[in-house]
Amino acid sequence: MNPERIVLGRFTLQHRRIEVYQIAGGSTTSVRLRRIDPDPPVDLGYINRIGSPFARLHLYRAEWSVTLRRNAKDKATAIWHHAARHEAEVEG
Structure with missing residues (x-):
């Protein structure tokens, strides 16, 4: 059985449409990133200790430049x- 995903929002990074989500019952200080477009959807990685100065983006397979990594981390953190403030999904 797959755990329930709680979608926090989405953003565009170059040609990718990325979804930011959490796992129900999981850590509230980590988010996961999933590419939803172009097909097929694929899990990209996660950010742990989000909201702290020690937050770090972990990618599973993607080899992104430092700039792309920073942009993905910044956009996911903003979402x-x-x-957390509004309890609403963000479309960016």
Whole structure:
């Protein structure tokens, strides 16, 4: 059985549409990133200790430049902050 995903929001990074989500019952200080477009959807990685100065983006397979990694981390963190304040999904 797959755990329930709680979608916090989505953003575009170059040609990718990325979904930021958490696992129900999991850590509230980590988010997961999933590419939803282009097909097929694939899990990209996660950010742990989000919201702290020690937050780190972990990618499973993608070899992104430092700039792309920073942009993905910044956008996912902004979505996490918005969701924590407003309890609403973000479309960016």
